[in-house]
Amino acid sequence: MMREPVSEVAEKLVGEALRRGFEEAAAIVVRRESTMVKFANSEVSVVQRWSSLTVGLYLAKGGRILTTEVHPTGLEQVGALIDRALAAAEQAKPSFIYAPLPEPERVEPLPGLVDSAVVEAMADPSPLAELMLSSASGAERVAGALTLSYTERGVATSKGAKLEEASTGLEAYLRAFVGESSGQWAHGSRRLSRDAIRRVAETAVQLAEMAKGRPVDVEPGAYDVVLSPMVVGNLVNLVGMMASAMSVLMGTSIFARVEPGAKVASEKLSIYDDPRNPELLGSASFDDEGLPTSSKPVIEGGVLRTLLHNSKTAAKFGARSTGNAGLLFPRAWALRVAPGDAKLEEMVAEVKRGLIITNNWYTRLQNYVEGIFSTIARDAAFYVERGEVKHPVTRVRIADRLPKLLSSVEMVGRDLYDVSWWEVSPAVRAPYLLARGIGISRPTV
């Protein structure tokens, strides 16, 4: 079980579930090897390595849905868990979201998900750690992380799907400090690129350099904001989470009261879920129900085009699965924002009274249905007046409504960045954006 191909393990577990009395089963088996170097104060704070096998099971009987997640020590242990689930099924009630597992469809393999250079670097990532630290030599100190991974993912269902896919991943992000100022940048990809790692470090240092000088408080109020790909990635992930049909059903979505076809954003804004693009860190050819994934717009020209469905939410909404199944929750695979045609300087030139925010964190909501939220700028942020960058600003908050922010996008950058870090996970491909009249706040006492 520990060494067998993951799709074989998945198929065996499905057979086991059926033999023990379930009517339907899907098994997702993930074997993953990964290594992470974490930096702080320009030293290596820890090097971590993981080796794991994770099994997720979807089991159904009489419309009752049981799921399990286990790091199995052997087939017997999973068998015992299936028996427990079966006993639970006797006491459970039919699920309001139940629909039969889908009939398998042809899945076109997705080449290019594995980069052997990532696998090779995992054994000793210290040369890449060296590259990252040396590329940030202009900083007084840096902190960050570099992660390399190799994943095999297998899915089998009782409808006959049996699929397997391997992929690699690189995530690199760095926060650079120069005096009291800091800058942070991030990158995520399926492939190893020394240039990309170097750019992460150099961009972080450059932002920290630009933000040098005494930061000034800005008065709370409405401002034009230029958001960096780091910030856009964070907020686009929130949109992606809310686009899951399950979020709509659970009351945690701004799309709870609109239908596909409704205008939900500025016509300048298009957001795609693009799992068939092997450059993106979240790319995959099949979902957890064994259906093929597809690249599609979520928001196109400001119009909500589709929610993200598995076969269960699709049945509930009278839609087709979009190939976004997780065990129960549909989720976005690989979000990207369509590029515009503006250069960053052109966006800044358009700002009358505004801010450039290069990084953010701690996005929280007062109300998911109305999208009332705030998020806090960290690292380099600047006050801009009549197209001119005036000075760095202290930590401020964007505090507004998400639908308003989406509708206020006026310019979209032409360059795209593959961003992945603590606050942008899963990875997003994003440009700079300019939005007008966005609420900014900070403590006044």
Add this chain to the structure above:
Amino acid sequence: MQEDLLQRAVDLALQLGASYAEARYHKHSGASLAARNGEMIGYSESVREGVAVRVVAGGALGFSATSLLTWEGVRGAVEGAVKLAKAHARFMRRPIEFAEARLGRARYEAVAAKPFDSLDIGGKLALLSEVWDGVRSSVKEAKVLTVTARYSEDVEEKAVVNSDGAYVVSRVPRLTVSYNFVLAHPQKGTIQRTETFGGSGGLEQLEKWRVPEEAAGEAARLENVLLNGIAPPRGPVDVVVGSEIVGLIVHESCGHPSEADRIWGREAAQAGMSFIKPGMIGERIGGRHATVIDDPTIPGSYGFYLYDDEGVPARPRYLYREGVINEHLHNRWTAKLWGTSSNAAARAMDHNSEPIIRMANTYLAPGDHTFEELLEGVKLGVYMRSYMEWNIDDIRWGQRYVGLECYLIENGELTKPVRNPVLEVTTRSFYSSIDAAGREVRFEAGMCGKGEPSQGVPVWFGGPDVRLRGIPLGVVA
């Protein structure tokens, strides 16, 4: 059996050249149940177990985790951790060293008075359906858009062995129940509430929590806020901050900035830094009511433990004492940097996680006022009982809490409901503005996130209601 495997792992790491080695068997076994509008979504069982190995070799820290519980799997983890640490030793200007500590050789267990299996799944589902019934029946004019509810039980079993002599075996069961509801009105918009109950122990906690009754009561009160809520008064007013928000504030603006690894910069690119810098013990941050304690040893608490994951015995930590920065949260590494002793704050989420400095149960010390006494003498003010949105900057200074269930205080009495008032303060302004604290401490349960990869660990945060003088409130536009 596992303990033998762990000792063997520690021995092997030392043979391979590690100066410190630690092996932890860590298992979570749990079940959860989710429902929407009283109807079942699904039932889930999970078992996550494995062995984590942490070593210091060549002055660098290596960590490796495996879910293979054979000697082959564990040996691979040990070899990997030592090899990776050595390969990165050249980056270390200050080799990792640990402070001396008296380490435990002990077994302990939190006991479920009513075991999880004393109620069948039908009974657990009935609890979630009662939440739906309670909300639905208590709301009169608004529409109930959704009510989701979740029941979750977990047993955390650990065995920690390290090369400095620790040998600690523990078992802690935890129960969590949460709900989320959205009420809607065609003219007034929507109002949303998420609430979590959590603690260590068994089903006996349900009798104390009375979750369906709480949900019903909240829904009725929040409908009143939705339908009749007014904007908060402009200009500085007195604010009575409810214990739920006080607990969150002390977690965010005392607990987190007191984590010594954060102060040192180890989390700078993730969970951020701290306004507290090395050498600031003894500096004033607030008034005499600002005493904040973090205590892992509270029986029944969500963040309960008696020994940390480095084997150090736990005790209450007085982070701020009467307005002065008094003590940080330490593991053995930061204790060495500060020239002090670990106060047992090292905790790991699961076998895939390195132990890092975490809070357990953080609370503001009580005062002597009744709730009525806190309101007395307030001519015009706002009582903020609960919140939804909050955040704090990455040095734990500027913070924002948006009130959910809130009321106007006029001449010492609660009058009209207030909608979405915003308390946006700095750490110093909050701790300096408290002029009275209530006599009753209440706790909330939450999952606290930190680390890379991010680790969510259960914590309680709490305190009494407090009164702040002269605070300008914002409002959500």
